[in-house]
Amino acid sequence: MIQSIWKMKKVLAILLALSTLSFIVYLTIGRKNVGSIHKYTSTDDLYVKEKTKLLKNDLQEAATKIQELEEKLEILETRIPKKYPEVKFLNYLKKKRILVTGGAGFVGSHLVDNLMLQGHEVIVVDNFFTGRKRNVEQWIGHENFELIHHDIVNPLFIEVDEIYHLASPASPPHYMQNPVKTIKTNTLGTINMLGLARRVNAKVLIASTSEVYGDPDIHPQPETYWGHVNPIGPRACYDEGKRVAETLTYAYAKQENMQVRVARIFNTYGPRMHMNDGRVVSNFILQALQNEVITVYGSGEQTRSFQYVSDLVDGLVALMESNYTLPVNLGNPVEHTINEFATIIKQLVGGHSTIKNVAEVEDDPQRRRPDISRAKNILNWEPKVSLNVGLQKTVNYFRKELKRFKHSHNKSSNFL
Numbered sequence: 001m002i003q004s005i006w007k008m009k010k011v012l013a014i015l016l017a018l019s020t021l022s023f024i025v026y027l028t029i030g031r032k033n034v035g036s037i038h039k040y041t042s043t044d045d046l047y048v049k050e051k052t053k054l055l056k057n058d059l060q061e062a063a064t065k066i067q068e069l070e071e072k073l074e075i076l077e078t079r080i081p082k083k084y085p086e087v088k089f090l091n092y093l094k095k096k097r098i099l100v101t102g103g104a105g106f107v108g109s110h111l112v113d114n115l116m117l118q119g120h121e122v123i124v125v126d127n128f129f130t131g132r133k134r135n136v137e138q139w140i141g142h143e144n145f146e147l148i149h150h151d152i153v154n155p156l157f158i159e160v161d162e163i164y165h166l167a168s169p170a171s172p173p174h175y176m177q178n179p180v181k182t183i184k185t186n187t188l189g190t191i192n193m194l195g196l197a198r199r200v201n202a203k204v205l206i207a208s209t210s211e212v213y214g215d216p217d218i219h220p221q222p223e224t225y226w227g228h229v230n231p232i233g234p235r236a237c238y239d240e241g242k243r244v245a246e247t248l249t250y251a252y253a254k255q256e257n258m259q260v261r262v263a264r265i266f267n268t269y270g271p272r273m274h275m276n277d278g279r280v281v282s283n284f285i286l287q288a289l290q291n292e293v294i295t296v297y298g299s300g301e302q303t304r305s306f307q308y309v310s311d312l313v314d315g316l317v318a319l320m321e322s323n324y325t326l327p328v329n330l331g332n333p334v335e336h337t338i339n340e341f342a343t344i345i346k347q348l349v350g351g352h353s354t355i356k357n358v359a360e361v362e363d364d365p366q367r368r369r370p371d372i373s374r375a376k377n378i379l380n381w382e383p384k385v386s387l388n389v390g391l392q393k394t395v396n397y398f399r400k401e402l403k404r405f406k407h408s409h410n411k412s413s414n415f416l
């Protein structure tokens with residue numbers, strides 16, 4: 001079908017070219033001939049004018065027809081079946097209807113891929129504040145997939161078996177950009193999702209964060225640690241927002257006898273991170289790829305532990321499938337200072353960026369590393385992807401993104 005459409009397109013292009021050519025030939029050779037055979041008269045001139053007019057009309061008619069045909073072709077093209085990744089077949093007993101809030105975001109979209117490939121029906125709800133349609137475009141039109149543009153701060157009425165509640169900006173510059181909205185998403189949004197889960201009797205997993213531990217004074221951080229959070233600092237909208245989300249979850253679970261899961265997610269990276277994400281992984285990689293200065297905030301002696309996104313997704317699915325209700329840390333326990341991390345990225349990318357220490361960030365947690373004993377014991381889960389392998393995939397992704405950005409930037413400036 002695709003080939004025949006291409007053939008039709010070629011034929012149309014040839015037709016258009018031929019008719020234009022014949023018109024030009026007529027105007028040049030035809031006119032000259034008229035002049036060479038006959039003596040030039042005003043009758044000839046009239047004849048040529050009349051003929052030109054007729055040909056112009058013919059050409060106009062042909063152009064209209066071609067346009068009509070092109071429109072028909074466009075409609076036909078939309079009917080060409082899209083090639084989707086192959087999904088498992090599940091019978092109606094095993095197939096679940098799963099809602100993923102924030103499913104067009106970085107982590108959400110990878111989770112959606114996993115659930116779709118397993119053969120489930122997936123409904124993505126996203127307000128596209130930090131999520132992008134592009135992250136889930138591979139599934140658009142698939143019979144098991146649905147994309148809803150909706151802000152979960154408002155209630156949602158659908159029937160589902162499970163809810164992965166991931167909707168919230170997660171990058172510090174993003175969540176600090178509109179702190180009130182971040183709090184609303186994590187409080188009102190969470191109430192709406194817990195309310196929905198209660199109404200339809202669905203299992204619900206809440207994406208919490210390592211930030212509930214604040215700037216920790218216990219290291220590494222086990223789930224039993226209560227945290228060290230500044231309730232009025234610049235990060236409070238997010239870390240206190242997530243703490244309330246956890247409190248709400250356990251209040252609903254107790255009062256309404258619901259099945260809940262809480263994942264405390266540590267720093268995660270991978271393809272589909274936004275170019276303007278502002279977190280350390282994307283910043284350093286983009287800076288290194290463009291030979292710009294790699295900006296280390298503060299002394300660079302603060303630490304983080306980075307997990308690759310596919311490991312996190314495996315952990316989220318395992319947690320949902322378990323019958324464990326208390327919070328579970330999901331993160332990679334391999335810890336690095338930010339200075340070390342800058343050097344790792346610089347070496348991996350190459351180029352001639354320099355590493356520079358710039359102003360520190362207020363309330364920046366100084367040490368962060370998950371204690372993952374609980375996830376290991378209960379879910380039999382631990383990260384599999386090494387930093388080198390994960391970073392290489394992420395660097396490749398950002399390299400492509402930069403090319404794509406430059407290409408579309410050039411195109412739009414040509415257009416202007």
Ligand SMILES: O=C(O)[C@H]1O[C@H](OP(=O)(O)OP(=O)(O)OC[C@H]2O[C@@H](n3ccc(=O)[nH]c3=O)[C@H](O)[C@@H]2O)[C@H](O)[C@@H](O)[C@@H]1O
Nearest residue numbers: 170209265266267268279280283295296297302338361364
């Ligand atoms: O990546 C994540 O998943 C986590 O990211 C953030 O937490 P944070 O650790 O502050 O994330 P980054 O902004 O990536 O910062 C990590 C460290 O790198 C530093 N950094 C960041 C960006 C930069 O250009 N340079 C730089 O030195 C920061 O100051 C911080 O010490 C979010 O708050 C968490 O919710 C989220 O789980």
